[in-house]
Amino acid sequence: MDQLYQHLLNGxxxxxxxxxxxxxxxxxxxxxxxxxxxHGEFYTLGAYALFAALAGASVDFFLAIPLAVVLGAAAGAxxxxxxxxxxxxxxxxTVMLVMIGVWIAMQNAELLGWxxxxxxxxxxxxxxxxxxxxxxxxxLRLFVFGVSGFLILGAxxxxxxxxxxxxxxxxxxxxxxxxxxxxSIERVHTITFAFGAGLAAAAGAxLGPVFLLxxxxxxxxxxxxxxxxxxxxxxxxxxxxxxxxxxxxxxELGAGYISSGYRDAVGFLIIVAVLLLRPSxxxxxxxxxx
Amino acid sequence: MARVWTGVLVLALALGAxxxxxxxxxxxxxxxxxQPLSGPVAAxxxxxxxxxxxxxDWINARxxxxxxxxxxxxxxNKSDPKEAATAAEKLxxxxxxxxxxxxxxxSMTLAAMPKLEEYGxxxxxxxxxAASVTKRGNxxxxxxxPPSEMEALGLEKYMKDFGVKQADFLAVNTDWGRGxxxxxxxxxxxSGASVGATEFMDQAATDMNAQITKIKAGSSDTLxxxxxxEQITLVLKQAQEQRLVRKVITTGGSSSPSQLIKQxxxxxxxxxxxxxxxxWFPEAMPDGKLAKAxxxxxxxxxxxxxxxxxxxxxxxxxxTAAEAIKIAGxxxxxxxxxxLWRVSIMGVNGPIxxxxxxxAGKESGQSKPSIFIVEIKxxxxxxxxxxxxx
Numbered sequence: 066m067d068q069l070y071q072h073l074l075n076g077x078x079x080x081x082x083x084x085x086x087x088x089x090x091x092x093x094x095x096x097x098x099x100x101x102x103x104h105g106e107f108y109t110l111g112a113y114a115l116f117a118a119l120a121g122a123s124v125d126f127f128l129a130i131p132l133a134v135v136l137g138a139a140a141g142a143x144x145x146x147x148x149x150x151x152x153x154x155x156x157x158x159t160v161m162l163v164m165i166g167v168w169i170a171m172q173n174a175e176l177l178g179w180x181x182x183x184x185x186x187x188x189x190x191x192x193x194x195x196x197x198x199x200x201x202x203x204x205l206r207l208f209v210f211g212v213s214g215f216l217i218l219g220a221x222x223x224x225x226x227x228x229x230x231x232x233x234x235x236x237x238x239x240x241x242x243x244x245x246x247x248x249s250i251e252r253v254h255t256i257t258f259a260f261g262a263g264l265a266a267a268a269g270a271x272l273g274p275v276f277l278l279x280x281x282x283x284x285x286x287x288x289x290x291x292x293x294x295x296x297x298x299x300x301x302x303x304x305x306x307x308x309x310x311x312x313x314x315x316x317e318l319g320a321g322y323i324s325s326g327y328r329d330a331v332g333f334l335i336i337v338a339v340l341l342l343r344p345s346x347x348x349x350x351x352x353x354x355x
Numbered sequence: 356m357a358r359v360w361t362g363v364l365v366l367a368l369a370l371g372a373x374x375x376x377x378x379x380x381x382x383x384x385x386x387x388x389x390q391p392l393s394g395p396v397a398a399x400x401x402x403x404x405x406x407x408x409x410x411x412d413w414i415n416a417r418x419x420x421x422x423x424x425x426x427x428x429x430x431x432n433k434s435d436p437k438e439a440a441t442a443a444e445k446l447x448x449x450x451x452x453x454x455x456x457x458x459x460x461x462s463m464t465l466a467a468m469p470k471l472e473e474y475g476x477x478x479x480x481x482x483x484x485a486a487s488v489t490k491r492g493n494x495x496x497x498x499x500x501p502p503s504e505m506e507a508l509g510l511e512k513y514m515k516d517f518g519v520k521q522a523d524f525l526a527v528n529t530d531w532g533r534g535x536x537x538x539x540x541x542x543x544x545x546s547g548a549s550v551g552a553t554e555f556m557d558q559a560a561t562d563m564n565a566q567i568t569k570i571k572a573g574s575s576d577t578l579x580x581x582x583x584x585e586q587i588t589l590v591l592k593q594a595q596e597q598r599l600v601r602k603v604i605t606t607g608g609s610s611s612p613s614q615l616i617k618q619x620x621x622x623x624x625x626x627x628x629x630x631x632x633x634x635w636f637p638e639a640m641p642d643g644k645l646a647k648a649x650x651x652x653x654x655x656x657x658x659x660x661x662x663x664x665x666x667x668x669x670x671x672x673x674x675t676a677a678e679a680i681k682i683a684g685x686x687x688x689x690x691x692x693x694x695l696w697r698v699s700i701m702g703v704n705g706p707i708x709x710x711x712x713x714x715a716g717k718e719s720g721q722s723k724p725s726i727f728i729v730e731i732k733x734x735x736x737x738x739x740x741x742x743x744x745x
Contacts, residue, residue: 176393192592279585281394321569
């Protein structure tokens, strides 16, 4: 039984990291319909930005995280302004190819800049685990869990409750009408993409210290993010958050009780099942067609 | 006027004859190198590359081979078996190298091997540990690293000192990890211990908590850990978070203990590591002078100390390849392959000499490298007390 509790706790912590990866992508992919293959690279950028701020400029850890997020958002805004704006109205495939290009270019730039050797980020947290009855967890992971929850909730509220959020949703539902209502749609595009990239960078800055930093770290992150978005339904924050948790717990229990060699297979089996049975996502409400 | 032209012609002919003659010795002999320079195991591949470059520079400083300098053509296999096969083909077909060195991981080496047979070019295998590398009947493969079985034999004499009653395995889900779990599992059974859980992890996986929880639920006393230094770091940290109490022994020689001390900190305390080079105690190596010179050259170049346990492989691999070319007398793949059987040379690890391994008639070459054990004690590398005694 102790084993099950620890597995569930591991699964929730892992799932929260997946959720965090998923929310940025659900904005860009789900709402903007940009198949953002570079999502993992903004994640990597956030992680390396944190590392640079800590090791290079000896900035405080808790200040370095928002700095990394701002840098990620700025990179996202630049990417949108320079590459995506000229492609507005082009087919989704063209945009997808450009994003594959961005992915490759960014990853190789990281390799050039930082080298292939993994780096580890020092944190102010103790390595002594917090013991809760029969289970234990590191303080750093608890911190990441808390901040993830806060970011997910914040992003959800921003999209659902604020004027900017309404403008975002309106723009991607119906460009022309939104423009007629006085929404500055070009700006909304840039802000939305920057927001998605900033969330990816936040995930990188939070998870970089938990794991290790290396230039291809974003590949796995992208893969998981796409899985989470598909599980949760496109553009659905709550869906992405729950989808991440479902994926994390499923992988954990699959590895724990079926076979650790097929750990990733368990996650993908669930995705296949969801695509077959509920193609609009596990948590999608019935949508109006047309 | 005519005489002037004749003079010019004679001069031109003389020059023309002289140019190819003087250009020939400067023409380098190429050696192809395939390593993971990016991707999840990039650290190791880059260290091997640094070691290979030292090997190249030392050989060239001694006048090269056959009076010609050697040149390394280094390809990145991106930690991916598919890329390893592509890299081998590119080096063989486009660059026409007479010999290759590579490709770090067993899965990458195994993927490149059919290309060796297809084109008839030999490869010195410097790192891979899966038994299948030399058991597949590929007569173009010459391995200087120990297969897991040989590593297990190296550990056998210390089994009593470790006092293992039951051990679990956590290994990377590749030919290397799976092969290692089998080889060390056999060792345990031979020495009267039993095997608990055998768990695997994807090469790129970063969260191994599920496997650790499962291992923790068992009642073993020892954990054999087989993967790259990146994943060992993560496993040790996550094991610490879950308060897993086990004697940890890493296999495969890619654990870079100095890097573990730096990146895993207290989580690495008390772990044991099977290694093939002891840069902390170079004088304890079979050729202490060579080992010391290698360590000195490495630090002179500003390479990170923690890369040495991986970097020597590159040096020894290039040394072996160059020696084979020298014995062959010409950079021809077939002649170099035949010459590899006659190589007998001292590397940083120790003597390199190939014995036949694999199905009769199609044997691969396997050298018998030296194997060592170290312990991380008080944040430093030490020889375990029972090793020092013997």
